[in-house]
Amino acid sequence: MKITKIKKTETKNLFQRCRTYFLTGIAVTAPIGITIYVSIIFINFIDRNVKDLVPVAYNPDTYLPFNIPGTGLIVAILSLIIIGFFTASFFGKFFVRLGEKVINRLPVFRSIYNALKQVFQTVLGASSKAFREVVLIEYPRKGIWAVAFITAETSGEIGIKLKSNFVNVFLPTTPNPTSGFLLMVPAKDLIKLNMNIEQGMKLVISGGIITPEIKNKLKKKMSKATIRQKVN
Template sequence: MSDEISPSSSNSKPARGGVLGKLRGYFIAGILITAPISITIYLGWAFVTYVDSKVTPLFPAKYNPENYLPFGVPGLGVVVLVIGLILIGAFTAGFMGRFFQRSWEGIMDNVPVLRGVYKALKQILETILAQQSNAFREAVLVEYPRRGMWVIAFITGKTQGEVQSLTEKEVINLFVPTTPNPTSGFLIFVPREDMVSLSMSVEDALKMVISGGIVTPPDDRPQDERPKNVVRSTENTSTEE
């Protein structure tokens, strides 16, 4: 009788393990679905609430629709901010706007500390927002911090000025982001031939950096192109030669 009971008792454990495994899988799947949605909605709502709290109090009482409605109007401050920026852009495109901009820049040129900050921010924004700019529009692989180790970097522009004149080869400005915060990182100057262009989009490369490699985009290159683009260390190449 003991022999008949033991098989039934041993089979009950995998059954319980299978149920628990399925529940664990469903739980993880629920997190993967709800977490990105919840975080995105939360960040968007936090941004809208912050802008509304700063812009809405600037309305005169008689022009504020919230004084006439029994409920608040979320996003009203964002709409007003966007319209205001469009009007400012249209104003600066005219004669008076250009005159005001030249006068403001003339004032800033005489302020010792703020002029450097103002010019740097203006140049960065003009470079990023310009339609013809190639900044952060291509992801590449580069060997760093030593030969045989690779990092994902983003092209920010072609090196010019004193840095380029002091180097023998043509070098490119690369921004190497850090994990998990891609807004922090460092700038390196790399010869063009030492970079390996990636076919993945900038968005996919950022996902890989932010996740620390957990999220890895698939290789969407055609099958016949993959064997040709095998990345090898330049140090090993020179040794073999």
């Protein structure tokens, strides 16, 4: 009987180890595999749509018996660099202003273009940051806290109406941070965090699974504060 129990225990332990190794293998290979798969889909999508725009004389597929993956992506990147270079020049700025004047006369297209332009300038602008700081706000009720991002100080008509020090805060949803809520919160009610924007985003997207590591200096401060609380 004892031998049978020992064998059953060993079999159970072996099964548990195999299960642990299997899940560990998934945890390691799944992110890599999905990243490669999504990258291949993205490159193929760009290739299909960009290669058709390349003249036959300059298309590598005309001269080579095989397809070179990523050619369309390279062409797209070079095209964007050329467009950016041209736009930065005097004539480029002139044509951009001319095009914007035409678009601003079209009611529907004007609204879409101006909204998209403002978003891209905010996100991609070298001199500005979409999010300034990571903070905690008491939401949706007292005693419950949420991670949010300061976007700007509340100004304009809203700032005048509120008459005190408010800030615009973006509260993202999990796991899709592209949607969320715009809140005007008193600056005194915010708890500023030491983590950077990227770490804050990882925390939100992962649903709290990925928690940023605390820096050594902050660890020392927190440990000292804990000791003081225990003493008191």
